[in-house]
Amino acid sequence: MAGKRVIAICQSGGEFETDKDGFLSYKGGDAHAMEIDDKMKYKDFKTEVAEMFNSNLNTMTVKYFLPSNKKTLITISNDKDLKRMIKFHGDAETAEIFVMTEVVVPEASHMPGSRSSRTTLSEAGVPVDAPPNVMEEDVADDSNQAGLLLDANFDIVGDTNHGDVDIDIPAEIAAPINAVGSYNEKHAKATEMWQNNITGVGQRFNSVHEFREALRKYAIAHQFAFKYKKNDSHRVTVKCKEEGCPWRIHASRLSTTQLICIKKMNPTHTCEGATLKNGYQATRSWVASIIKEKLKAFPNYKPKDIVQDIKQDYGIQLNYFQAWRGKEIAKEQIQGSYKEAYRQLPYFCEKIMETNPGSLATFTTKENSSFHRLFIAFHASLYGFEHGCRPLLFLDSLLLRSKYQGTFLAATAADGNDDVFPVAFAVVDSESDDNWRWFLLQLKTALSRCRDMTAGVDREAIAINTLSASRSMTIVADREKGLRESIAEVFKDDEIYHAYCLRYLSEQLIRDLKGQFSHEVKRLMVEDLFATAYATRPEGFQRCIESIKSISVEAYNWIMQSEPEHWANAFFPGARYNHMTSNFGELFYSWVSDANELPITQMVDAIRGKIMELIYTRRTESNQWITRLTPSMEEKFEKESLKVRPHQVLTASGSTYEVRGESIELVDIANCNCTCKGWQLSGLPCCHALTVIGCLGRDPYDYCARYFTTNSYRLTYSESLNPIPSIERPGRKDSSQGAVTVTPPPTRRPPGRPTTKKNASQESMKRQLQCSRCKGTGHNKSTCKEFALEF
Template identity: 45%
Template sequence: MASGKILAICQSGGEFVTNNDGSMSYSGGEAHAIDIDRDMLLHDLKSEISSMFNCNIDAFSIKYFLPSNRRVLITVSNDKDLQRMVDFHAGSDTTDVFILKKIENRIIRSVVADSGTPTNATTATVATIENVKRQKLCIDWDNMITGVGQVFESPRAFRDALHKYAIANSFMYRFVKNDASRVTAECSADDCPWRIHASRSPVKKEFMIKKMTETHACRKEVGKEGNRLASQRWVASVIKDKLRDTPNYRPREIASDLHREYGLSLNYAQAWRGKFVAKKQLYSSHEEACNQLPWFCERISETNPGSVTALVTCDDSKFCFFVAFYASLNGFEHGCRPLLFLDGISLKANRHWKLLAATSVDGEGDIFPVAISVVDAESKENWHWFLLQLKSAFNMSRTITFISNGQNGLTEEIRSVFEDSYHGYCLNHLIENFKTELEESWTQEVKDSMVEHLKQAVYACKVDEFNQCIDSIKTESKELAEWLLNTKPESWSDAFFKGLRNGQYSSTAPETVNNWISTRYELSVVQMVDMIRCKMMEMMYARRESSNTWTETLAPSANQKVQEELVKARTLNVICSTANVFEVHDDSVNVVNIETWECTCRRWQVTGLPCMHALAVFERTDLCIYDYCSKYFTTECYRSTYSLPISPIPDIGRPACSDPSHSTIICPPRTRRLAGRPKEKPDDPRITVKRAVRCSRCKGFGHNKQTCKVSILKVEHIS
């Protein structure tokens, strides 16, 4: 078969037979052939199978064997699983695909004895149940971490592998460093030297193990300490896939499997809570997507006409939800510079979902949310879908500059959806990756100096300035300077970048959004998005009212920058060449062209505000400074950004429709209390007015009879 395409023989209605070597073979039933390629979606495959066998595919599972392993059936539950199946069998003539009822996931119907003849049905059933119980939840956890050079998709994937590796190898660990660019962990046992460090390579965009101690010096045992790693969320992550295929997976079976495989002694309640969390992750969010989110989309469209919403639900309990309020779209189009930051935000209030956000900045340089999307994970496919929705929401032809961390295929996806756009690299991520490349033997002073040289290289407007910064880094380390040049400076240095950033290099969206939805309860998607809407509504009102008091042509921060540069400009010497071209002398000679808004120092072009050389020309020629500032820094443009409000959405707590599925009040679910003491005692809603304490002896307020210090004579006088 051609690469990326297989011929699948879909079989159903038969039964499996276990051979004496442990492998399984399938006999009976009917079979159909179908071509499957990497671009086929699971939904399309299910539709084909449903029409082939005239059945409801939702009641069936799709499984297959690996080419060299006919003992373990692999389940196809999403599009990536389907792509993996095609990749595994790309060189095979045909591929066997089995369509099994979900209630028949215990699939072995007969067992072949040594003689090759099936045993009786009773024996077969017993063997079937035993084999199911002994089927491992996850395979080869002992080898999840192999050593230096092992590559992972992301820091989260590395942390998950480390967690499973520690449980399988019976030791506890603690994090020394743990962020988006590097993870360092060490054994928590005293005097044990075991340590592991992994970080991201900005060149290949891989998260790789850089250092690892091979052996432990501690006595590894699993007891009560080992159970600390087996949290209910971890148990849920382990059993989720098996629970999807076997809904009747009982807590006692969960506890038995984990004890047999990893020696973890979980009681019934711990296993039950793990199953509860897994079921909630599998079904609750999908039920909400099917029931509450369509209603929420309608309410947004009714109360905020012109807003754009989109909702896609999948059969594998996943969904994508997109919303861009009309006030945000209008503000971005008429008031904000064509600059968008793309961020994948991990939510502290709810870790089941990721928030994809597109934010811009206003004339003051403050964050301006444009669109958000709730997805199950930050992946290339989800970013592609988000960018498509974002493009359909815009009614403008401006060339947009995007700033992101470039991960999860964002660079390619931006280029494919917004063909004429520019893409820059986020400064914060660049600095974090740069720090991981610094020599550990260097002093902190040298490290800080290297980071400062990097920032100067980012802000450098001319090529010679950029080269000076690289030379300063090269004096300490030629390898570090070479690494920096390999990160494509045209995507982050002002000396080469062709997009329009106007001095904005990083986004504060993750911190802002997490502060907006800070709560002690896990929120539903509707609650979370509506809380963000309320914060945006409040923010836009406050900034609109504040701007009404401004009297200057430029926004306050831009006006302050111009005034500071104007002080420097008054000491410069200006020589006129033509009506539009001038020569300005300071430490060097710069040429200013007021017709094209250009100066050879390039700061006017980069920032959007006149540099001191241009301001010196304006002072000499009595030209109006504000006529040569980018419109995005004017007060008028700022007010246009916040000219339209986000309207309230009434009855958000109770869907107002006749559909019975929408009749449930959206309330915060009961969850485990977060660690730490609450910041303040929650108010009792039954107590509306607190009565002041009054002394029954002297009739005074603020104390009682036992603590009264008034003399008896005064008390008699009062009475």
């Protein structure tokens, strides 16, 4: 039997580009094809590929993508790798191969004259865990102290008499240095373009900053360190840091211009490269300039990878914080200034409401003009919620990891297919009672404006949603953070029900318990709490609460005092369609997490783009549906229909019918009620109701909540969200709010990585068991009591 054969499309000389989803695509270069099979040896394969592109076998690497992964390149380096590549492509007839050339760095042990010691930042007495307090300008750019190069983040080399820091050539890449400082092939190639950055007297630069950058790269290319003797906005004097070396350069501003010209230069070095102790001008701005292009292609470029790449390419040993600071500067250069984004907020809000009429975009500042909070609700979202979604809102928050931190507040809804639908969101300086109250006030205003705009205009939509202007609504949210009082106060004139988020409630229960309980006991109490909440009748509620009491009387008392009428199905007066927690909008929060390190205006615009794409995609998909209900609801409806059994149906009174079977239930057809509460909780007729509807010969679809119909779903996504043409702020005279100035909030991101540790209750909820036989929680099939009773 013949082995697996694949046509390898070999490509070389092009570049990888990253799209917005992080997928890589190869552009340009040459391509050749060859046939390979699982019998081919890696050596023969690599030789043939090298001949195709006239490549050096020693510097050539071969990579490929897995068929379902366009984000990670896989390297082929031996026979097994080659066979795996052929196997992974399964039934595919072709496989894309990418040929790359890399310069091999000689091992330290093979490098004559390498040194075994170097001076690092920690050895120089500099605290390497200094907080990464990123400044807007490089300190060196404004320093005018002669004889001292000062950088607040210890990035720049200076005079050792003033506590300077040297970054030496690492031992593993050190080698004899010739007259121009070319110490090995790879590093010489990486810095070759910088050899002539400084040409001599008469050379001009557009600014002092441009001159300094050119000088740093020149010093790196020629392998010497320097120190500033004069360094201000109009003149720069620099000398070699090695004592006695005559190399020197002086540049100053040409009168009546901003140009900087080299006036004097001694290009001669007498310092010995072989005993060089000087480091490089590895400032954060230099690091940013080096990594900027790669950061564009790979936004998740990590500081530890930056450290490794800079060391390999230039022989410079950075510490983590130097790389981190360099990345922060590069991000601002790519994305724009965080400070400028706050200044653009007034104009940005104007453009949102101009391009999306009916939207609400507003912000507030504090007395010192610093940013306080921003609220955004697009008309397409408001209209979709009012006319297509069930009257159910979820409120939750997310901490932002941006430069100026803050908190993201969101209101999301559930569409007819039980998918998340974004309604409104806000960015605030902190999560507080006052900020939540402000958010709710803006949300109420936005919804009222939407109703006023559509009243009397969209008659078809209003006819479908007869309760759009006065329907009762349920808000699922935490009871802490002032939400209990804020919801009651803001919506005091409306029929609003506040359902406590069961996730937050269980977390608070575990926090408040004073007894010493094991993890297993806490898990059981959380499971019993959820069972208590899901119980549809008071007797079921009582059974579950007694189970908690048997574990802990303290927990029982806490739960009984936690207002069960706000979270238990048996007593809750509103309709929340079995949605018990407020973190329903996980998809929405994932978008925010992906964009929250962007400047504030760009973050909002990225979220807007995601919502716009979501609306278009779901609208297009729903146009292909042929069922009366949405797919997920159609499936639930069919499952409930299978539960219908022969029951005895008796007329009780009027529209109420008594259904006798395994239990006796009363079904009120006119008011869509059943004493089992299945109809009220789900919005779909329960098996008892379906029995009555069948006896009456009526269409059961007429008794499903209208929010689950395909028509309502299409209404949800009927309005389009328009792009914002430009967020560049015009001159102050062109803006109606031009007098408003917004500055960043005083909060700054602390050093170190944010904690990811979950509290005990979340862990217990995550690890709860579910039986695969009876579908109950708290046990598995081997300990299932119901299964044991069958025998």
